[in-house]
Amino acid sequence: MDSLDIVLIFQDLKDTFYRCFIVEDRWKWLVEGFGKSLVITFFAVLIGLVCGVLLAAIRSSYDKNEESLRMKGGFGFWGLRFLNTVSKVYITVIRGVPVVVQLMIWYFVILVSQKNDVIIAVFAFGFNSAAYVAEIFRGGIMAVDNGQFEAGRSLGFNYIRTMKNIIIPQAVKSTLPTLLNEVIALLKETSVAGYVGIMDLTKAGELIVGRSFESFMPLIAVAIIYLITVIVLTKVFTAIERRLRRNER
């Protein structure tokens, strides 16, 4: 391979790069798409956390108090039992249906009059994530040794204070790695948003492929952007974990 070849290869790469990212300011599509992906992920995680915590609270409260509530009977028992059943059904349905299908149902059925497609995606991915977050938190709560719970109750703390002071701090710490997993999975799941025409990062990459007739560079660019985001997220979570561990040893 002489020096001319290298020059040609270099020239070729430059042309490709130009066609992929510079013409029509195509790099901006990626930036905008990435922005959308992040916005969808951020608000979906928010919805997922809030609703997930709520679902987990219902499920674990029922599991932990079933016996005493059953004995007391009345509205407390039946009310919580009802909420528990609803939560269980919700979690089963959400986990049993592919997220793309859920997204399409939100887009074409539930929010068919909604013009802002990002909002639709936030709802679809958020309420999907809630089911997984709920089970992650519930698992974390149930995994804290029941002796911790009994010790709290034996000192006279009521159920809520026992959870707040003793159980939840320990559960959160142990669920952080799994929670990070869920956030990462969610970020990558949003790549199916293009199914309903949302111009997220993946869809932007696809568009560039279609316009430039180049597939390697745009797709690798998309892949690298996801990868870097996940690496950054992991670093943030690891830092949080380390801080919690230092506080509690």
Add this chain to the structure above:
Amino acid sequence: MNDNKIIRVTGLKKHYFGGKVKALDGIDLDIERGEVVVIIGPSGSGKSTLLRSLNLLELPTAGQIFFNGTDITDKKVNINSHRQKMGMVFQHFNLFNNMNILKNMTIAPVQLLKRTKAEAEEKALQLLKKVGLEDRANAYPSQLSGGQKQRVAIVRALCMEPQVMLFDEPTSALDPEMVGEVLDVMKSLARDGMTMAVVTHEMGFAREVADRVIFMDEGRIIETGTPEEIFTTPQSPRLQDFLSKVL
């Protein structure tokens, strides 16, 4: 009702699986103020279940438990306020892993008895000093030995100034060389006049400290008496058999 009785149990039953398993099968028991009652019996005899029923960690199937004259099995009773006056010590210590020793001891008095942080900490340090652990106040439970954890667990319960202390096999999870330090704390507590109900396999402790020993088997109280009566002149064949195995 006799005011001197701090705890009165009548007809207490605890059934599992719709009555197939009878962990407690009709228990009647009085505990007087200042009394040290030691409950012994083979494993599975229901002694832990009985003790854990006294502060309703186990919910009885039938029967009543009076604490200071109040029937705490009544659905309308707020059990939390009664539990504040009943200290409990567990086999596995159950110190709060997410808090240091001082926080373990002060969180309940501060939140439930509305003590100031300074008051609660002063009291906690005083008690820690008594059990020789004042230098571990800032340590976390995972940094203590089993015996140290159990001593902390005892003084944590004492921080709430309970009227009675319940001990659920407090030395069963300890290495043999650490049993003594925990029993010493319990003995001094008994000497100070604390009302105590103790489930234990430490027959030496029962003999030395108990005012009354209760022998349970198959969910029933088989025999009850002074340590002298129980250990020297056991009446029932089952108690005789039990003692021949453990002594």
